[in-house]
Amino acid sequence: MGNTMGNMNKLFAVARIKWICISRNASVMLGPILVVGMVLMYKVLYGSMVGGELPPILTGVILSLGISMNICMDGFMMVGMAIAEEKEKHTLRVLMTSSITGGQYFVGSILFPFVLTVAVNFVVLLISQVSMEYVSMPAFFLVSVTASLISCVLGMVVGICASNQMNASLIAYPLLMVFMMIPILGNLSETLRKVSGFLFTGVLTEMTNCFANETRYMVKPLDVAVLAGELVISVLVFLILYKKNGYEKD
Amino acid sequence: MEQNILLQLSHISKRFKTDLALKDISMSLHPGEVLGFLGPSGAGKTTTIKIITGQLRQTSGEARILGTDSTNIDASIYEKIGVVSDNSGIYEKMTVWQNLVMFAQIWGVSNARVEEVLRQVGLGEHRKKQAGKLSKGQTQRLVLARAVLHKPKILFLDEPTSGLDPATAVEIHKMLLDLKAEGMAIFLTTHNMEEATKLCDSVALLHQGEIVEFGSPQELCLKYNTNKRYRVLLDGKEEVVLEQTSENVDMIADWMRRNQVQRIHSCEPTLESVFLQVTGKALSA
The missing domain is CATH 3.40.50.300 (P-loop containing nucleotide triphosphate hydrolases)
Structure with missing residues (x-):
């Protein structure tokens, strides 16, 4: 019992450290603010263009753009940059030589970014003006939570590979291009649309498009396979890298 | 154990x-x-x-x-x-x-x-x-x-x-x-x-x-203190370094009797010089 309490205390201490570090890192915290700001801005701009209520296609564009951006920027960047900052400031080794286990560091590191990513997804959904009548909340919750988790694990992969914050950005950008841009550009190209179907962000985009187009979204077996498969793959990649060098290479 | x-x-x-x-x-x-x-x-x-x-x-x-x-x-x-x-x-x-x-x-x-x-x-x-x-x-x-x-x-x-x-x-x-x-x-x-x-x-x-x-540190410094020497500051502000020989011991004793010694220090090696002596390299290198 006491041991469990001790372990939880350690986990929450890491989460608290991460919360303070991330919330005081302006360049990282700009991500979610930018996402919400951009969705609002697009709503106003498109609204003034069409002169009234947005057609479903534009609502879909805004929603998928906001959610894809949020998933990628908050997950990859927030988690990855926070670990890279710890390496840069030489606090990661201090933490890892203070009786924190690899697992506690993992959970503690993704806790705040994960909760924030999920929360911002819901905020984007609410402000996008999509008709709630066609939104399946359980499906949105399930897909959004899984996608946020995958992006946070990928952020851990970015962090484990990066030696500093600059390096973390360089590693994260290709991931950002693939997972953020392909689903967004899927509306313009059939090939990209097909590729998008195999990306966790693509599953999310397809779901939000259904909401915007006012059609019922049903979770398909392929969507479940993509989400589960990519979660497993990202965890495996992380574990392989962790087994090799730990969080920081000597 | x-x-x-x-x-x-x-x-x-x-x-x-x-x-x-x-x-x-x-x-x-x-x-x-x-x-x-x-x-x-x-x-x-x-x-x-x-x-x-x-x-x-x-x-x-x-x-x-x-x-x-x-x-x-x-x-x-x-x-x-x-x-x-x-x-x-x-x-x-x-x-x-x-x-x-x-x-x-x-x-x-x-x-x-x-x-x-x-x-x-x-x-x-x-x-x-x-x-x-x-x-x-x-x-x-x-x-x-x-x-x-x-x-x-x-x-x-x-x-x-x-x-x-x-x-x-x-x-x-x-x-x-x-x-x-x-x-x-x-x-x-x-x-x-x-x-x-x-x-x-x-x-x-x-x-x-x-x-x-x-x-x-003391043991090591004394172990390598093979060439015993003393640094003596005399009244006339003259500083001399003398090896431990019977003549020098008599000379120092004589200076002391005449109250001419201002300061006297043994010149045993420091850890730095012990390291140099043992490895041939300086510690701060």
């Missing part, structure tokens, strides 16, 4: 690809003892600490820390030891207090203990200050405060005063002597021989991964 041995290294070797970084290192550490590992950069000091604390695995030999083989230790060992390296970081965006409280939560230490340590390191009045705004000396004191917060049995210090001004280094030395007096065992690596002489009960001179001499 002796009951009160906290740390025991037996024939430790470490090879990085073709490079043999440590060769047959053996030593032990007891409560309240300060053991110094002296050597220039690249001698293997940090590698030794990393092996003992489980951050690196040795190629051969056995390291036992608090009775456990270092290859079998897990994260819980860090609840009983403290580690300070020359680049131990602090959370710059947090206050001094937050920096300590976070680790207090990790170790299950009370806020009263945080208060006590803050006072001990003289940072009590800076508790609300952002850690990134501390001076280098204050930062190092904060690092040390954090390392001793949970009252570790062994404190590993890797070049703790590297780059600090002499006044701050003296403050750190005082803190370390207080901790030693409380019974904490300290494993210190340094290339500063004055620091080692002042703090260490015994020192190991490390050269190219090998312990080339071991003993108390």
